[in-house]
Amino acid sequence: MKALVYRGPGILKLEERPDPVVIQPTDAVVRLTTISICGTDLHILKGDVPSISSGRILGHEGVGIVEAVGPEVHDFRPGDRVLISLTTSCGRCSYCRKGMPSHCRSGGWILGNSIDGTQAEFVRIPFADNGLHHLVPEIDDEAAVLLSCNFPTSLECGTMAASVNPGDRVAIVGAGPVGLAALITCRLYSPSEVIMVDLNGHRLQTALTLGATHIVNATGPAAVEAVLALTKGEGVDAAIEAVGIPESFELCQLILAPGGRLANVGVHGKPVSLHLESLWSANLTFTTRLVDASTTARLLRMVRSGQIHPGLLITHRFAFGDILGAYDTFANATREKAGKMVVRVSE
Numbered sequence: 001m002k003a004l005v006y007r008g009p010g011i012l013k014l015e016e017r018p019d020p021v022v023i024q025p026t027d028a029v030v031r032l033t034t035i036s037i038c039g040t041d042l043h044i045l046k047g048d049v050p051s052i053s054s055g056r057i058l059g060h061e062g063v064g065i066v067e068a069v070g071p072e073v074h075d076f077r078p079g080d081r082v083l084i085s086l087t088t089s090c091g092r093c094s095y096c097r098k099g100m101p102s103h104c105r106s107g108g109w110i111l112g113n114s115i116d117g118t119q120a121e122f123v124r125i126p127f128a129d130n131g132l133h134h135l136v137p138e139i140d141d142e143a144a145v146l147l148s149c150n151f152p153t154s155l156e157c158g159t160m161a162a163s164v165n166p167g168d169r170v171a172i173v174g175a176g177p178v179g180l181a182a183l184i185t186c187r188l189y190s191p192s193e194v195i196m197v198d199l200n201g202h203r204l205q206t207a208l209t210l211g212a213t214h215i216v217n218a219t220g221p222a223a224v225e226a227v228l229a230l231t232k233g234e235g236v237d238a239a240i241e242a243v244g245i246p247e248s249f250e251l252c253q254l255i256l257a258p259g260g261r262l263a264n265v266g267v268h269g270k271p272v273s274l275h276l277e278s279l280w281s282a283n284l285t286f287t288t289r290l291v292d293a294s295t296t297a298r299l300l301r302m303v304r305s306g307q308i309h310p311g312l313l314i315t316h317r318f319a320f321g322d323i324l325g326a327y328d329t330f331a332n333a334t335r336e337k338a339g340k341m342v343v344r345v346s347e
Helices: 038-047 142-144 148-162 176-190 201-209 220-231 246-254 297-307 320-331
Strands: 002-006 013-014 028-036 060-069 081-082 122-125 132-134 167-172 193-198 214-217 238-243 256-264 286-287 314-319 340-344
Touching: 002 142, 002 256, 002 320, 013 320, 028 142, 038 320, 060 122, 060 142, 132 297, 142 201, 142 297, 148 176, 148 256, 148 297, 167 176, 167 246, 176 193, 176 201, 176 238, 193 201, 201 214, 214 220, 220 246, 246 256, 320 340
Parallel strands: 167 193, 167 238, 193 214, 238 256, 256 286, 314 340
Antiparallel strands: 002 013, 028 060, 028 122, 028 340, 060 081, 081 132
């Protein structure tokens, strides 16, 4: 099969690799029809995720058709159309029993990380009964693929971790696909204001069409000043960090009102500063987490009912043979006016 292979920081190659097969009795093999590129994949390419070794097939987002299943897979059969969850979980270990499948002792985020991922023509899915979701015909591939990672991450690590409540003032720092998905999901909780902060004018304009009440095209002290001005000097009740760089984490700290919550979503490859010297008395809450993908079934129902429209984030579509072009477009989002990339692998 053809697969996109990581060969070290800054190096991706489209290579021929052996087709995956069922290894464990709980495995399934899925033929990919549609995949996407996550912001985490860009962090991997920059060398921010050292757990990923040269030779790994990247990707943890995908929709496809089940090709084969092991004898202990009970809920799926060959021919089923499925959504692949980025989180693999055994359902039995101590972390799974605590409700943290993202830290499963045999799984977690392993696709495109410690095992080969979805940016290929076929992928092996461990613990398939827990890692796949049936898709109904009313949900197309493009909407579904954003529910592999993008929307569960924004909802669980962003909106829910920040405890967004009705009437809250919320700032989302980073208007990339996860930040925009956080905008969509936090609006489900009726905040009074959602301020999007970014330096990409196109993405900020998209945020306005998706329901942002204010946009701030600035960074550093200028962004802090703008957010404080919009909140009459009080700051926001919840800040969602959706970039993964020290500057964005710093900004989120500086715009919180007393009692505020900072939910980190971004993948950080460098140390950040936590200013406890000025924040120790501010009654703040900081959260970090991996996505458990426990909300995926709920999100699928919301897509089916028309309550959310993930496809609004898609700006570019590619054939699998041009996936390197998709990476280049995504990595140069300002130049290309890029949001979410969708790559068609097969029919």
